[in-house]
Amino acid sequence: MEKKQMQDFLQLYSKLSIRCFSDCVNDFSTRTITDKESACTTLCVEKFIKMSQRMSQRFAEQHMINQQ
Amino acid sequence: MEKKQMQDFLQLYSKLSIRCFSDCVNDFSTRTITDKESACTTLCVEKFIKMSQRMSQRFAEQHMINQQ
Amino acid sequence: MEKKQMQDFLQLYSKLSIRCFSDCVNDFSTRTITDKESACTTLCVEKFIKMSQRMSQRFAEQHMINQQ
Amino acid sequence: MSQNALMAEQEMEAMTLLFNGMVDTCYKKCIPGHYREGDLTKGEAVCLDRCAAKYIDLSEKIGRQMTEIQNTLAASQMPSQ
Amino acid sequence: MSQNALMAEQEMEAMTLLFNGMVDTCYKKCIPGHYREGDLTKGEAVCLDRCAAKYIDLSEKIGRQMTEIQNTLAASQMPSQ
């Protein structure tokens, strides 16, 4: 992987960790992730990546058109 | 425009887009910006830039004095 | 101080200023910091730094173990 | 760096900032903070498409307004130089 | 820069991002926004320890999921190259 790609990957990784943890984990009565928290996180990551891909397409379509 | 100035301009542009869109656009029943949203955005940009200029002056006055 | 350390110091300084001001200052009827605001800020800085140190230890313990 | 390479780099940076701002903002507007499925629902997808279109249009409007303000400021500062 | 030095730098950057994300997120989850004392209370300390453990575990899980998704994408894009 190229350096630029690696940095994008790390940025996305950091952003997903913050966002999905914030949205999915609220119970601090134990130090172990519950099944519910784990399932929520899987869906959060999946949804965010699908959202990102869709936004990329829209951005390419619309922004490129406007630029011409 | 110098490189540093251009970067400041881009940062401000990004910040204003995020802030004014977040504050002014809440209707996603159409893909077209409404007149109300457009007017709100114009005022938002104007107000933010006036705020920024005022803060620059205050910062220069006060911070420079404290440094001496 | 090394360049990297200095940048970390400045980042922490900026973060603490934003956070502690946001949490501790809400009265804009004067331009002078009140005793209450000043006391709150001292505790905020102290608590954040203690929190940071504790998190560093936990991070080192747990993350290093997981990596092996 | 050549003038052209510098402009290409700035254009790239502008696009990245715009895209990231759009993703973060539209995520907040269109995706609720609980997750019942990994796919985008129909409602989420429609909301995101409209949000993207509006975000790009509004950003361009903001860019034009900023350029105007900057030109006005530059013109008003001429005499003092 | 050598391949090894580059990897070490990226590892370092990944750790810094992870640590900063953990500190900011766990601060929001565990420390109320008023300050009655400078020391961490017992409750805050326990909450932070658990939050740190959970954050690191969940981040690793997310890293594995992202790698999987990336591999699936890379495989699916092979034929078109």
Next chain:
Amino acid sequence: MSQNALMAEQEMEAMTLLFNGMVDTCYKKCIPGHYREGDLTKGEAVCLDRCAAKYIDLSEKIGRQMTEIQNTLAASQMPSQ
């Protein structure tokens, strides 16, 4: 880079961070999120001026406290080196 140029750069970076933090924080404290006019109202302007003064004073106080803490830490770690 010379020692002086490095210090000037760091001073500049510190000022930029301080200014940006002040603008963002005071905007949140003083400007409501709806926009009825482009000019700053009298109330907004007064609030911003006071917020700026307080922000700079408090930041300097925080800077002094951080330096003290750092010195205490450095002193306490001396013996173990």
